[in-house]
Amino acid sequence: MAITEIIFWFLSALAVISAIMVVLSKSPVHSVLWLIAVFFAISGHYVLLNAQFIAIVNIIVYAGAIMVLFLFVLMLMNLNKETEPQKNLWMKLTGVVSGGCLLIILISLVRQATEIKGKIAVTKTGDIGLIKVLGKELFSSYVVPFEISSVLFLSAMIGAVVIGKKD
């Protein structure tokens, strides 16, 4: 087994176990910490694919900023009780049904995706994920969607400030 394969299996196991622990943890703060572990495992996968820029942005934005805000909210709301209020039976049933529907859709999508069938991910080589190539691509072929999305983010930011203001 090559070293890349070992790392791949290690990261995959870490990601799946952490993701399961996010759901199973009793305390919300523990859930958030497990979610951070998931992000790290996924960033590791990006590094294996030589997509360094996406890997580090995933850590800076998700693990470094968004999860800090999650933690902020949880710590301020003092949600660190070990017991959750029990939901009634119907709520649980609808949860199972809707979750199962999502799972079926995902599985059928993966099965139908013929263009990725039989293809192997290229590890360690390829420079499409490096910042220079990515930047050139974003600012030449995809400049219009890129700029439009930046305007969208700006409006979302202003909207958040307006809603967050008192009176």
Next chain:
Amino acid sequence: MTLLSIDWFLFFEKLILIAVIIFASLGIALYTTFAERKVAAILQDRPGPNRAGPFGLFQPFADGLKLIMKEEIIPNNSNKFLFVLGPALAMVAALMTCAVIPWGDKIVAFGRTVALQIADINIGILYVFGVVSLGVYGIMIGGWASNNKFSLLAALRGASQAISYELAMGISLIALLMITGTLQLGEIVKQQMQPGHFWNVVYQPLGFLLFLVCAFAECNRTPFDLPEAENELNFGYHQEYSSMKLGFYLFAEYINMFISSVIMATLFFGGYDIPFFDETKHADWGNWLALAGVVCLMIKVVIFIFFFMWVRWTIPRFRYDQLMKLGWKTMLPLALLNMLITGAVILWLKK
């Protein structure tokens, strides 16, 4: 010698390099605590620690021994795992940054050319930012797991301060990156070493100033040490900590100070470049030239660390609202302005 398709010589070479750099960082941080007490003493016109060893040089070891021998207390109502995880994370995040810093030029040893940098990755500066943003977790988790209102408040303060100043820091660096055109720290140093090219601080004075202030805030140093403001929060986020866990928190601050000094020297002051000296003409000096470069970097770092201490014992602490106002209403617009001007000048020169 390859096994599992790894070059084991490279592996051990890097392992030795990592060990040397980590121990050097720890050692320098150890003596920074001593230097801090001496500098404070000099600024306050008193002798400072002078009992342990000649000039008090063994004082840091005495301090470390004291911290290790003290009783370890974990509060009853705290979350035990997270309580221990907090200082560990603070320490790990502080040390991880040194992986991308170019400590010197290549040296030749036992027939192998060894670059004095653990990994010259494509995304150098972004890696630093990623690790810096993780440093917040050490404070937040520790503060929350202590199950103490003062600790929690201090942790929230620390986290919001770090996030606020990270923004201005990032934007002030974008202007620098526009000039260098690369994120690789090794490449940035090499550009500054070229004859006829000044250090980046000449091209980015405002950017450097903003970065410096943000570095103070990220390190939780005075005047931005609000997370540990004694008169408001008793002791800050590490109030419940004792023994070496407290030591790790305090130590992480000194490592952060050291690393941010190295990064400032690397980005703005030429890294291991020897001032007024053309390295390309003396290539035959070999390893000595590389070592001289390392010494030069260390001298720059010591000057920065002294500056950190000088400011700490001169300027009083900010009020919290003043801190936030400075971060969002002064630093951020200035950084944006700096970025705009830099972009405009680069466009103008390219015409």
